[in-house]
Amino acid sequence: MARVERDPTGDVCPAFEQPEFQAVRDSMKPNPPGEPRSEEEVLRMLRDSWKAGHDKRVEDWNMQVQRDREERERLEREQEQQDEEQAERPEGEGQKIEEDNGKKTKKVYFDENIAVGDTITDRPASYTLNKLKLIEYIELFYFTPDGCRKAQKESRSTASTETWGITQMEGEVVGLQPISALKLSKFVKPDTELSWEEVMLGRHAMIQEMMKLGDEVWPVKVVEAFNTMYAALDAHPMRRQEHGSEATVKYQAHVRREWYDRQARKQGFNIGVINETLLRSMRDEIIDKKKTESLREVSVQGFQKNLYSFRLPNPYPSILSE
Numbered sequence: 599m600a601r602v603e604r605d606p607t608g609d610v611c612p613a614f615e616q617p618e619f620q621a622v623r624d625s626m627k628p629n630p631p632g633e634p635r636s637e638e639e640v641l642r643m644l645r646d647s648w649k650a651g652h653d654k655r656v657e658d659w660n661m662q663v664q665r666d667r668e669e670r671e672r673l674e675r676e677q678e679q680q681d682e683e684q685a686e687r688p689e690g691e692g693q694k695i696e697e698d699n700g701k702k703t704k705k706v707y708f709d710e711n712i713a714v715g716d717t718i719t720d721r722p723a724s725y726t727l728n729k730l731k732l733i734e735y736i737e738l739f740y741f742t743p744d745g746c747r748k749a750q751k752e753s754r755s756t757a758s759t760e761t762w763g764i765t766q767m768e769g770e771v772v773g774l775q776p777i778s779a780l781k782l783s784k785f786v787k788p789d790t791e792l793s794w795e796e797v798m799l800g801r802h803a804m805i806q807e808m809m810k811l812g813d814e815v816w817p818v819k820v821v822e823a824f825n826t827m828y829a830a831l832d833a834h835p836m837r838r839q840e841h842g843s844e845a846t847v848k849y850q851a852h853v854r855r856e857w858y859d860r861q862a863r864k865q866g867f868n869i870g871v872i873n874e875t876l877l878r879s880m881r882d883e884i885i886d887k888k889k890t891e892s893l894r895e896v897s898v899q900g901f902q903k904n905l906y907s908f909r910l911p912n913p914y915p916s917i918l919s920e
Contacts, residue, residue, distance in 0.1 A: 602662050606655040614644040722807060723749030730807055731815060735858035738851075739787040741803035742796050748785040789851030794832075794843040797850060801828045826870035827853070834872070836881060841888065845881035852880075 614623070626640045635643075720743050722730075729736035739745040792800070805825055808816040831850060836842040853876075857869050 602655065602659045606652065606659055609652055609655075611645055611648050611652070614641055614648075619644075719743075719803065719806075720746035720750070722746055722803065723752075725749070727807060730804070731811055733815070733858075733861055735855060737786050738789050738797060738800040738804065738854070739792060741800035741807070742792070743799060744796070745786070745800070746803070752785070789854070790848055792847055792851075794837070794847055797847055798828065798832060801825075823868055823870035827872065830870070830872050834877075836877065839881075841881055841884045844884050845877060848880045848884065849877050 612619070622644070623637065623640045626643060627634045627636075629635050722740055723746070726736055726740040726745075726749070737745075740749060789797075801824075805821060808821045808824070827850065831837075831846040834842075834846060837846055849872075853869060853873075857867065860866055
């Protein structure tokens with residue numbers, strides 16, 4: 599129930615007989631199919647209606663006052679009980695309990711029927727996981743085995759001289775994190791330069807880390823959409839064509855980057871739906887680029903051949919002929 603904002607007990611019935619209520623009274627006089635209501639009947643109806651509403655408002659107000667009184671009394675009793683318990687505790691124990699209440703108790707998980715797996719995958723760098731948690735773009739290379747190993751090697755080499763930086767954690771909350779968790783690796787390879795095998799290896803690790811972060815960060819339907827995109831590209835007939843794998847690499851690179859750019863603008867799209875027109879246009883661009891490079895190479899080779907076969911005229915023909 600909504601709270602009553604003010605005490606209505608002192609309200610007085612309006613003077614409905616005044617000229618400012620004439621339009622209201624006139625609108626209530628028609629009474630089809632009976633005789634029109636008289637002025638006295640209309641005034642009585644208005645006053646009765648106001649009184650009924652006023653009585654209800656007063657009743658709600660009194661109930662609210664009673665509830666507020668009971669709530670105050672309950673809080674006072676709880677405070678008195680806490681004060682009594684605090685007074686009975688040995689000195690210093692109360693502070694320790696308050697400190698303990700502020701700490702989160704960690705739980706040890708154990709399953710006697712499960713053993714460690716046959717393999718342990720390389721863990722992505724802190725920088726990578728931090729970006730993924732913040733739903734910010736991160737190169738797929740960081741999730742590949744090569745990317746994980748190089749990032750770990752970098753991390754070990756800087757561990758002894760680690761510095762810290764300020765970063766936004768959640769909402770307006772800021773915190774300190776190692777610089778290694780915030781900086782780009784010098785070994786990073788752009789998505790467009792990956793092989794399709796590297797893409798699929800990176801995709802698998804990325805999906806696994808998304809799932810670990812849970813539905814609050816990465817909703818299941820979004821993770822499934824990413825997985826669907828890579829599965830569809832991997833099985834796409836174009837990959838059996840010339841430059842098909844290069845096209846799928848380029849497609850996933852640009853589309854995934856576009857997805858993150860849209861997220862930054864609070865927009866989104868289903869990345870799991872393959873845009874066939876866009877995919878074909880990217881393959882066409884690759885083919886055109888290859889043709890241009892081939893023509894340029896042929897032109898350069900032809901120029902060099904002509905250059906080497908060119909002979910300057912002999913400036914001293916008479917001397918050489920003697």
